[in-house]
Amino acid sequence: MRLTDCHNFHDFRRLAQRRLPGPIFNYIDGAADDEATYRRNTAAFEDVDLLPRVLRGTNEVDLSVTVLGQKLALPFYLSPTALQRLFHHQGERAVAAAASRFDTMFGVSSLGTTSLEDVRKFAGPQVYQFYFHKDRGLNRAMMDRAKAAGVNVMMLTVDSITGGNRERDKRTGFSIPFRLTLAGMAQFALKPRWAINYALHEKFALPQLDGHVNMGGGVLSIGKYFTDMLEPSLNWDDLAEMIKDWGGPLCLKGVVHPEDARRAADLGCAGVILSNHGGRQLDGSRATFDGLAEVVDAAGDRLDVMLDSGVQRGTHIVKALSLGAKAVGIGRAYLFPLAAAGQPGVERAITLLRDEVIRDMRLMGAAKIADLTRENIRFRRSA
Numbered sequence: 001m002r003l004t005d006c007h008n009f010h011d012f013r014r015l016a017q018r019r020l021p022g023p024i025f026n027y028i029d030g031a032a033d034d035e036a037t038y039r040r041n042t043a044a045f046e047d048v049d050l051l052p053r054v055l056r057g058t059n060e061v062d063l064s065v066t067v068l069g070q071k072l073a074l075p076f077y078l079s080p081t082a083l084q085r086l087f088h089h090q091g092e093r094a095v096a097a098a099a100s101r102f103d104t105m106f107g108v109s110s111l112g113t114t115s116l117e118d119v120r121k122f123a124g125p126q127v128y129q130f131y132f133h134k135d136r137g138l139n140r141a142m143m144d145r146a147k148a149a150g151v152n153v154m155m156l157t158v159d160s161i162t163g164g165n166r167e168r169d170k171r172t173g174f175s176i177p178f179r180l181t182l183a184g185m186a187q188f189a190l191k192p193r194w195a196i197n198y199a200l201h202e203k204f205a206l207p208q209l210d211g212h213v214n215m216g217g218g219v220l221s222i223g224k225y226f227t228d229m230l231e232p233s234l235n236w237d238d239l240a241e242m243i244k245d246w247g248g249p250l251c252l253k254g255v256v257h258p259e260d261a262r263r264a265a266d267l268g269c270a271g272v273i274l275s276n277h278g279g280r281q282l283d284g285s286r287a288t289f290d291g292l293a294e295v296v297d298a299a300g301d302r303l304d305v306m307l308d309s310g311v312q313r314g315t316h317i318v319k320a321l322s323l324g325a326k327a328v329g330i331g332r333a334y335l336f337p338l339a340a341a342g343q344p345g346v347e348r349a350i351t352l353l354r355d356e357v358i359r360d361m362r363l364m365g366a367a368k369i370a371d372l373t374r375e376n377i378r379f380r381r382s383a
């Protein structure tokens, strides 16, 4: 199987699975507890039907949107994700280069494996995904660094004040540095090409947390990072202070309740991302597409509402935009392509998704994103 054999999310996932050691594939693919939210995230899109309008053909389809003050050529962006150089040695550089080529937004993670300054070298709108640490000095230093690097938007993740229960990682022993179970080790031995690439390229690092995480000493499991280093008492007062300190556009990632979206608007947030972290945190949390209309109705006139979690298809994006999302984030839908083939993989995934959205919009009779409205869709349950 080659990159040219990949035509959709499932193909990229399959190719990534062939190339990655099992523990790394399962870190990307897995979610919390019984993974019920993970499954529902994508299934939710199927409870809504599209109602295309005919005889409204158009020569050009304009996919551009403006979100958080940033003009994007596409209505979807690449959500911030951790540890990308583990998935492919090009890591964040490949993802940032692809996003820049397509003029869409990319977010570098607090747990990124490439420095925020290196990623800023690529043109285009960028966000910095911020985890709020117990160590307030570290938080201030991270914000100062982001300001100095000219980051456009601060994205504070609020659904991770403790680690999700990712049982697949427990089974394989996924942690950094690797401290694998015997079964996990056996799976690494099966993928020597990955291991050679990993060994031959830049040493693993978490440059956003330089000097604050001791990579030489103990083991940093992702769950342990959340539990030991992040502020478990994070609250609205902390947010208000952070908005003041940052001084630029700030959005909250991981909002599910409409009341929280309203409160974020009251405090002056530029946007909220309706997200359940791809089902990786609270299993049983509402699928984001199921809750989108309520959140848009609660605060969509005062801030930009975006959505991520479960998006795999152009029609998913069209449905979310029709319900009122200003833009849609993808996670695994670019991570599997990254793992499968580096930058060309991410570019192929973006191209396929872009072409799907263009085709879907033509078939819907929509020439621009603003033409997509709730008139275009019907919920089956209430039909």
Ligand SMILES: Cc1cc2nc3c(=O)[nH]c(=O)nc-3n(C[C@H](O)[C@H](O)[C@H](O)COP(=O)(O)O)c2cc1C
Binding pocket: 027, 028, 029, 041, 079, 080, 081, 082, 109, 110, 111, 129, 157, 253, 275, 276, 277, 278, 279, 280, 308, 309, 310, 311, 329, 330, 331, 332, 333, 335
């Ligand atoms: C492997 C992986 C790592 C992630 N790392 C982060 C992170 O460091 N910070 C963050 O805010 N979200 C992180 N996320 C969540 C994504 O930003 C996004 O919310 C999620 O992937 C969307 O769901 P999807 O994968 O179904 O598209 C991560 C997701 C995955 C799959």
